[in-house]
Amino acid sequence: MNRILLGLLGFVLLVAGGSAIAVHLGRVPQMDRNAELLPGTALPPAWVLWVVAAAAVVVALVCLRWLVAQIPRRKVAxxxxxxxxxxxxxxxxxxxxxxxxxxxxxxxxxxxxxxxxxxxxxxxxxxxxxxxxxxxxxxxxxxxxxxxxxxxxxxxxxxxxxxxxxxxxxxxxxxxxxx
Incomplete structure (x- = not known):
């Protein structure tokens, strides 16, 4: 059950991230890629975006490593x-x-x-x-x-x-x- 829920959560996050990238690249015609996500807010400084992206990559790699560790290995020596x-x-x-x-x-x-x-x-x-x-x-x-x-x-x-x-x-x- 644990692996199923983790896999489902990973799939949902993957779809959400892919959708955000598709909108950003202008691949979704119904969405304006230049529209603000929340009206009235300014973008944070560029370094904040880079730090958030780096932290997301680190968290994703740690989660991926943990998920791979869940796969049982049956090595016969x-x-x-x-x-x-x-x-x-x-x-x-x-x-x-x-x-x-x-x-x-x-x-x-x-x-x-x-x-x-x-x-x-x-x-x-x-x-x-x-x-x-x-x-x-x-x-x-x-x-x-x-x-x-x-x-x-x-x-x-x-x-x-x-x-x-x-x-x-x-x-x-x-x-x-x-x-």
């Missing part, structure tokens, strides 16, 4: 280990999939998205756990910390796995059946 016996390669999505399946089997959990990032020597794990509304979030988090993460650390061969967990609530099982 390949980790490589080499030793005397040869080399092992594994994608981060392959490494995270069994862990996500394990967490999904916990009571109250509906779906889990797990993303491993960073190098295999210092990986980071981002979890999005979609749980039912009546789920025990503390219990789920405790099981992740006490059971799931130690097994994943052992499987990856690193004790430095940093993990963040985000919970998203959905309707409880009973509410979902009633609808």
């Amino acid at each position: 390949t980790w490589r280990w080499a030793d005397e016996a040869g080399a092992t390669r594994i994608t981060t999505s392959t490494a995270a999939a069994p862990f996500a399946e394990e967490i999904t089997a916990y009571p109250g959990v509906r779906k889990v998205e797990a993303v491993l990032t960073g190098p295999h020597t210092a990986p980071r794990l981002a979890l999005v756990v979609r749980a039912h509304g009546d789920a025990d979030l503390r219990g789920i988090r405790r099981r992740i910390d006490d059971e799931g993460l130690p097994r994943l650390r052992e499987a990856l061969g690193t004790a430095d796995l940093q993990a963040t967990v985000e919970f998203r609530m959905t309707a409880s099982k009973a509410d979902a059946r009633a609808h």
Whole structure:
């Protein structure tokens, strides 16, 4: 919803700005480009207009940067280990999939998205756990910390796995059946 409203606001502002430029360039025959917007007012000094334009460009660039940051990125990396016996390669999505399946089997959990990032020597794990509304979030988090993460650390061969967990609530099982 947030992105839709931001996109709609951006579109409205883009249309308004384009309309103002079209009137200024004389492309709209019904509008006099030399007419005052508010009768009886004088134009501000030219430097004020330049400052306002520069500030608008800066705000637009900051907003555009923020909007681009909202686009989810799913970069799949390949980790490589080499030793005397040869080399092992594994994608981060392959490494995270069994862990996500394990967490999904916990009571109250509906779906889990797990993303491993960073190098295999210092990986980071981002979890999005979609749980039912009546789920025990503390219990789920405790099981992740006490059971799931130690097994994943052992499987990856690193004790430095940093993990963040985000919970998203959905309707409880009973509410979902009633609808």
